[in-house]
Amino acid sequence: MLYLIGLGLGDTKDITIKGLEIVKKCTRVYLEAYTSILTVGKDALEEFYGRELILADRDMVEQEADEILKGADVSDVAFLVVGDPFGATTHSDLVLRAVNAGIQYRVVHNASIMNAVGCCGLQLYNFGEMVSIVFWTDTWKPESFYDKIQRNRENGMHTLCLLDIKVKEQSMENLLRGRKIYEPPRYMSVSQAAEQLLEIVQNRRERKEDLAFTEDTVCVGLARVGAEDQAIRAGTLRQLASCDLGGPLHSLIVTGHLHPLELDMLRLFAIESTALRDLKMLDSSTYTS
């Protein structure tokens, strides 16, 4: 049996009872280590589970899946994923390979950022399509996520923006020379994401295009959701651009229409006590500072 087990979002103790029982009985346990991270590392998990974990990076999962599945038809193998196994990145490919090899699989679900963002008080059924904001480079500055946020805003919906993670990336030089030297991991912060969004707003303004949101749009920054030291800050996009939420992982929400109850909850997390007090209404339910 192949078990895909979600670890949740915070630390060692966010695994479920069911998940922990399975981890303890499996022959091999892999830890997927490239789509998300907990606030604790492999060592802490190994100590808590009382067993060894095998780190599975993107290369291993995509190119050596057979190695992971080896023997799973006669013994039990677990594949641990931060959040939910079918969260931010899907592991459908591994499931399909297992099924094709005659291996049964089971999923042990857990929280992912997609549902845990509800903790900021914005209602999950008011979210539209989510987007990913990628790190810009000097020569590559895609704006496609802006259009999706715009579409959501036009429909009054909030947008959850997942922020880029760069793990085990090679520099262009090392890639070209075939050198397996990796850059240190990078995790996009709320302020970096807000800076990029502000630049797009500025670009669109200069091109005299319609603006889906502005520097004054109410946004929410979230960091380490589910952990003891989680941080949530609500304020304008401009305020979030200069807001330090500490270590990874971060997420950003651009709000759509706000229900009074949602606004009351956001005020608990206001960057400044006055930040969300005197909002102007753009229409019946869209606010700006």
Added chain:
Amino acid sequence: MLYLIGLGLGDTKDITIKGLEIVKKCTRVYLEAYTSILTVGKDALEEFYGRELILADRDMVEQEADEILKGADVSDVAFLVVGDPFGATTHSDLVLRAVNAGIQYRVVHNASIMNAVGCCGLQLYNFGEMVSIVFWTDTWKPESFYDKIQRNRENGMHTLCLLDIKVKEQSMENLLRGRKIYEPPRYMSVSQAAEQLLEIVQNRRERKEDLAFTEDTVCVGLARVGAEDQAIRAGTLRQLASCDLGGPLHSLIVTGHLHPLELDMLRLFAIESTALRDLKMLDSSTYTS
């Protein structure tokens, strides 16, 4: 401290280690019993936790919140919610009351149907706004969710349809007479939801309106996600209307554009082995049977 603790989706063992530790140490533990259910009841949870639970119905949470919060400033009170505490229905109101009373709160997240639906192979970032499908009556047949599904389909997005739950409802007669006699709980099944959608399709066709989807649109029915006996069936809307997925809770997905990998996953759950084999393409990525 007020703890809002998610129980996940399956049975007793889907609570997290963190959640269970808190349940064991709290002075009082409430079980919210009107927005969702596990495949096991209060008795099984009490036995597993080794302690008594207080059932909290909608009236209690909405009208006697002070009773729940009593003493939470000096001792620990837990409020258990199936799924994630901020899942299908928000408990923001309880949080705001706690904060206003000077009571600290903490959230222990868990899986909810919003992220666990990923288990059918449809990618979560391809979902648009979710909708709720309510039980129709003889005189009340709202179609508003159809328009949201239509908007999602136009953008190529899948739609998660949460299906109605009626718990502790009074008949009109008992309500008018002020008799606290409640109807047996009702949970909408995938086939009931599909029947209602088919009726809307028929109505719109008769009114010669644009159809966002038809009897042949690829849909997915899910039941008891996360439990040992979970059921997932993919097929056309018409096929799902005559498909019995067993006990509650059920959810339905109307697909948008399908990526080849998504389609491969859905085929694992095809109602008939031939059901999703010979799909016609409506455009580059929308399929119909």
